[in-house]
Amino acid sequence: MAELAFGLMRLPLTDTNDNASIDIEKTKELIDRFIELGGRYFDTAYVYHSGNSEKIFGELVADRYKREEFMVTTKMPMFNLKDKEEFPKIFNEQLTKCHVDYFDYYFLHALDEKRIKQAEELGGFEFIKKMKEEGKIKHLGFSFHDSAKVLDETLERHPEIELVQLQINYLDWDNPSVEAKACHEVALKHGVDINIMEPLKGGTLANISNEAKAIFNAVNHDSIIKWAFRFNAQLKNVKYILSGMNSLDQINENMAIFKDLRPLDQNEMEAIDKVVNQIIKEGNIDCTACHYCTDGCPKHIAIPEYFHLYNERFNTQKYEENLGSFKKLTQTNGKPSDCIACRACEDKCPQHLKITELLKKVARQFE
Numbered sequence: 001m002a003e004l005a006f007g008l009m010r011l012p013l014t015d016t017n018d019n020a021s022i023d024i025e026k027t028k029e030l031i032d033r034f035i036e037l038g039g040r041y042f043d044t045a046y047v048y049h050s051g052n053s054e055k056i057f058g059e060l061v062a063d064r065y066k067r068e069e070f071m072v073t074t075k076m077p078m079f080n081l082k083d084k085e086e087f088p089k090i091f092n093e094q095l096t097k098c099h100v101d102y103f104d105y106y107f108l109h110a111l112d113e114k115r116i117k118q119a120e121e122l123g124g125f126e127f128i129k130k131m132k133e134e135g136k137i138k139h140l141g142f143s144f145h146d147s148a149k150v151l152d153e154t155l156e157r158h159p160e161i162e163l164v165q166l167q168i169n170y171l172d173w174d175n176p177s178v179e180a181k182a183c184h185e186v187a188l189k190h191g192v193d194i195n196i197m198e199p200l201k202g203g204t205l206a207n208i209s210n211e212a213k214a215i216f217n218a219v220n221h222d223s224i225i226k227w228a229f230r231f232n233a234q235l236k237n238v239k240y241i242l243s244g245m246n247s248l249d250q251i252n253e254n255m256a257i258f259k260d261l262r263p264l265d266q267n268e269m270e271a272i273d274k275v276v277n278q279i280i281k282e283g284n285i286d287c288t289a290c291h292y293c294t295d296g297c298p299k300h301i302a303i304p305e306y307f308h309l310y311n312e313r314f315n316t317q318k319y320e321e322n323l324g325s326f327k328k329l330t331q332t333n334g335k336p337s338d339c340i341a342c343r344a345c346e347d348k349c350p351q352h353l354k355i356t357e358l359l360k361k362v363a364r365q366f367e
């Protein structure tokens, strides 16, 4: 049965406008609670929280728990790499920051066709193989955002890969720009293990509309989060399901859910289909709030935060609050209409969103 993994990319902040400002005391509480309830797998990356996620992992997990009490994955930032000398430099920096001698899993981060080519040209796959031979990595993998065809070709060329981290959730299962179902089938064909990222699609599936909730409630009274996790946990070869948790309530709720992950029956699968149709009809922006796009924006536009507010536009109860949040964001960040369409962000977006066009929609809604 799949286990819950703690994704260290949406940790509590001391300044909500500064993604690097991790709240150490609150994060410590979360980590301790996760481990107390039986959790052990942590997922971090070089770029999460502008580099501070790995550092916090080292201080709060590796320094305070025995090595056999936790597992850790981190990732090589392929989107920032220009030259092969950077592989050992970044890898050694990661070992130092995470305060470990080896990583349980190590991934090439956010691969798509372009970055796979780049990784192959720069010797990225050879590099991680060498680190495994030296005992600094236990298992090799990559996180992936492209078509099933690209995944199939890549796994064919790289039998050394033991696990792929895929974006799977009920909304993306048949989504043509994600191909979750087809990617899952490819992973099974190659016999590799699977980690699931974005099981709640960056929080989207934890905030579905009242109409969508009513569809689930008509079938049973599981929480909407439980519906999403149950969908994922029933899939073959899934080892870990990641959740970027940032409150004790989330940890308590998720860990309880993972103790009771019954597969969905026919009736429940039909409810999932209806909810998917309802969400598609509502026309929300498919942003998972990963923040990969924000670091290089010359106008410091709070892209994921604006998209989140846009997705809440039908929530009339929160309208005034959202308008207030929008105004507050514009005081310290560029406005959606400040976008100069340089497209630096679009190149980094794993969801392949047309960010410049979507910001125009947000501007029409709020400005």
Ligand code: SF4
Residues within 6 Å of the ligand: 296, 297, 298, 299, 300, 301, 303, 338, 339, 340, 341, 342, 343, 344, 345, 346, 355, 356
């Ligand atoms: S296209 Fe707009 S939002 Fe994207 S990086 Fe350029 S200015 Fe920022």
Ligand code: SF4
Residues within 6 Å of the ligand: 286, 287, 288, 289, 290, 291, 292, 293, 294, 303, 304, 348, 349, 350, 351, 352, 353, 355
């Ligand atoms: S717009 Fe794309 S890159 Fe930016 S936070 Fe959303 S999903 Fe991530």
